[in-house]
Amino acid sequence: MESILNSVKKIVNVSLEDDSFDQDLIIYTNTILAVLTQMGVGPVEGFVITGEEETWDDFVGDDIRIQLIKTYVGLRVRMMFDPPTNSSAVQAFDNSIQETQWRIYAMTNYGGWT
Amino acid sequence: MPRLLPPSEHMEGMVKMSQLKRYSELIQLSSFDDRYNYLRLKGQVGEDTFGFDRYLNQMFYTSTEWKQFRNYIITRDNGCIMGLSDYPYARGDRIVVHHMNPLNKDDIIHSSDFLMNPEYAISVPDWLHRAIHYNLDNVSFEPKLVTRYPGDTCPWKGGH
Numbered sequence: 001m002e003s004i005l006n007s008v009k010k011i012v013n014v015s016l017e018d019d020s021f022d023q024d025l026i027i028y029t030n031t032i033l034a035v036l037t038q039m040g041v042g043p044v045e046g047f048v049i050t051g052e053e054e055t056w057d058d059f060v061g062d063d064i065r066i067q068l069i070k071t072y073v074g075l076r077v078r079m080m081f082d083p084p085t086n087s088s089a090v091q092a093f094d095n096s097i098q099e100t101q102w103r104i105y106a107m108t109n110y111g112g113w114t
Numbered sequence: 115m116p117r118l119l120p121p122s123e124h125m126e127g128m129v130k131m132s133q134l135k136r137y138s139e140l141i142q143l144s145s146f147d148d149r150y151n152y153l154r155l156k157g158q159v160g161e162d163t164f165g166f167d168r169y170l171n172q173m174f175y176t177s178t179e180w181k182q183f184r185n186y187i188i189t190r191d192n193g194c195i196m197g198l199s200d201y202p203y204a205r206g207d208r209i210v211v212h213h214m215n216p217l218n219k220d221d222i223i224h225s226s227d228f229l230m231n232p233e234y235a236i237s238v239p240d241w242l243h244r245a246i247h248y249n250l251d252n253v254s255f256e257p258k259l260v261t262r263y264p265g266d267t268c269p270w271k272g273g274h
Contacts, residue, residue, distance in 0.1 A: 011192075013192070013199050075189065082262070084193035084202060084203060085202070085203070085204065085205040085260060085266075086193065086202075086203035086204065086205055086206070086207050086209065087205070088188065088203070088207075088208070088209045089188055089193035089202075089203050089209065091185075092184070092185040092188035092189050092193070092209075093188075093189055093193065095182075095185040096185055096186065096189040099182075099185075
């Protein structure tokens, strides 16, 4: 089972062995998980990570649509933790986030997220 | 009656397999030079591609579908040159999504698989895109390391 923190570290290009940024990444990740809770994804009471123990399965079970959630969390944390300096890259990331967010909304509102 | 092939099979058949360039092969190469050499086009400069049908090219590159695809490729490559994590785009770089297998007007008219299949596209800066098409030798590049600081992307906090 894949750790949420380790997935995020991979997307923001931080080595899994390097724990220098773990506290920052945990805070940013929990922020996005709270956003997802508001969007209707995951446990109703909310979900937080404290380290690398929490897995995606703990958050949303083994639903195959989890890939969309991983992408969303990764991209949003990347934009908070280490945004690109290039404006075209920022725009591309923002557009991808908006599209992913819309698709998650579509799933939770019309697809019946389980 | 000829057997109808799905676009990918059909198009790949038109390009010799040894010449077909793929993203999945490219990312096996770890260095800037290796990836550049893989992408270099060995064709002649000035070879006819669209000719007087350049309007097709313009229509395609201004379409919503292309803009969405472009965003996807830049995001997939993590905002880095040729997807190399140690080579992020610098401020001011013009990003180009490069078709690894050159297009012609038939690709656009028949919506071939080479057009918007992520397997055949990669993001590169404009200067490198020119080098790829002009098949330049000795293209080397060392990324400038940028010191990041809080608020450096925010104009009213001292950033740019």
